[in-house]
Amino acid sequence: MTLARERLAAFGNAMLGLPRQLPQLALRSIKPNRALIEWCKETIASGHLPVVLCRIERLGDIVATTAVAGHLRQTHGPRARIAWVCAAEYVSLLAGNPDIDAVFVEPCLTTWMMVRRHLAPQTLIVELFLDSDRCCWTGLRVKQHKTGWSIHNYYCGGNSLLAAYSAAAGCPVPDLPPQLPRFTRQRAARLPAPAAAKPRVAVHFSSRDPARSWPIENARTFCHAALAAGCELIELGNERLVSAQPNPVACLPQGSEIASHVEALATVDCFVGVDSGFAHCANALEVPALVLLGAFRNFSGYFPYSGPHARGPLWRCLRSEGSLAQLTPGNVSAALLQLLAAGRLWEQGRGADYRAAVATDAPEHQPPFTQAVAKS
Incomplete structure (x- = not known):
């Protein structure tokens, strides 16, 4: 459009x-x-x-x-x-x-x-x-x-x-992270998951701007693959793309308040989704995230997020230079597994090991945070 x-x-x-x-x-x-x-x-x-x-x-x-x-x-x-x-x-x-x-x-x-x-x-x-x-x-x-x-x-x-x-607004602000203190405290208070627990992943693939939404077929294929890989999924937002199907993707009750969705986001191990409000919430909560970006209007290589953790080691961007539909479920599934592995290394206090792995893994990890996987 x-x-x-x-x-x-x-x-x-x-x-x-x-x-x-x-x-x-x-x-x-x-x-x-x-x-x-x-x-x-x-x-x-x-x-x-x-x-x-x-x-x-x-x-x-x-x-x-x-x-x-x-x-x-x-x-x-x-x-x-x-x-x-x-x-x-x-x-x-x-x-x-x-x-x-x-x-x-x-x-x-x-x-x-x-x-x-x-x-x-x-x-x-x-x-x-x-x-x-x-x-x-x-x-x-x-x-x-x-x-x-x-x-x-x-x-x-x-x-x-x-x-x-x-x-x-006439008051330029430096590159500061967004703040959701109430939900950040809830995330900090959560109990650490046992080592053998299934990764809990929040997903959201729709946006008010159609160009920033991922096709339903791609989203469902990706979710089936993530479930098969042992993940637990919860779909955020009241516009259901994947949890409407007969599969074990959890969701909140229809009409739930926005705060309920952000509270659910605060409990997960990572977020996978398009450029939407929930991606900004993941940024504010420092939830490891995989964000899908495609061509948008006349902007080339745009990146809407601020704050140092948006560009940190647990934040990845899969970018299509054309339509977002060109990002395949396989692309996203592979990136999710890499992100989960990186999160496990980081939580074990092995950040240096992770950075070394990233440095030797080109072109999968293009500095500082973007992986381009599809061209128009």
């Missing part, structure tokens, strides 16, 4: 759903988010600086930009009080983050624009949007000015999501 068709489809979906959202939009126009407005006033009255970060939707975008909160905390010091504005389904991801003092709910970008006008002028507003971002309810643009960052160039020059969004 071309970019123009993607944008047309998104606008059409917004228009179809708009009649259902009109009552809430009308109510918000009369009664904007009083809790956020009062929080800003009280913060100013206490002698502090209210900092309001806004990224409403998309799991991967929110997780990737959590590092902005920590950066602003360091930049402004103890004087700052930091709030985040997002849709209700993402609130639990930000809970327990020491760099975020409060989380407020706005259902869409249009309602955010309504409340933004009522915030005290002393408030530092950090909008993590590109110039091209539009409201999913109304199709309205968020920005009233141009930052130069749009859907056409945000991955150019090796930019990660964090780099692009923070630059568009």
Whole structure:
């Protein structure tokens, strides 16, 4: 699907759903988010600086930009009080983050624009949007000015999501890892698996962008091979690709909250999937990961992840220079077995052995983290 068709489809979906959202939009126009407005006033009255970060939707975008909160905390010091504005389904991801003092709910970008006008002028507003971002309810643009960052160039020059969004917000952030402290603590508290236990692997092969999804047939073939190799699989996300079939691939109940899927991800030995929100969660949790990347729009060799562990020894990227469908189940199965073996070496305190193995295993391991396996 071309970019123009993607944008047309998104606008059409917004228009179809708009009649259902009109009552809430009308109510918000009369009664904007009083809790956020009062929080800003009280913060100013206490002698502090209210900092309001806004990224409403998309799991991967929110997780990737959590590092902005920590950066602003360091930049402004103890004087700052930091709030985040997002849709209700993402609130639990930000809970327990020491760099975020409060989380407020706005259902869409249009309602955010309504409340933004009522915030005290002393408030530092950090909008993590590109110039091209539009409201999913109304199709309205968020920005009233141009930052130069749009859907056409945000991955150019090796930019990660964090780099692009923070630059568009006017506060460029260095290459910092995303933060999900609540779930990181859950992962740290898990019991180590016995040596003979089956590897537990989380999988996710669908994306909102069709070009970043792996074909269902490939996904199912890979899962059958992983099961035959002795792995236990759990499929993340509510869009079932492989667990709908009569096979022992586990999944969460339909309609489970995002937090439940991230909690499940925190318990696994590794993650295998496409470039989606759950890949960003694996990055934040430092879960060993195998991410599948293919050609995407006009971007060549894009890599959306930030943080040193995204490029560490337990992070691998299988890249197709053409369609993602050109990555075969055999490619992915072989890379998974290598990743699991690397994880076992690393957990046994033999990181040096692993690095030596990588250095002598070219071209399977192309520095620093990408393995190209298919060409257009």
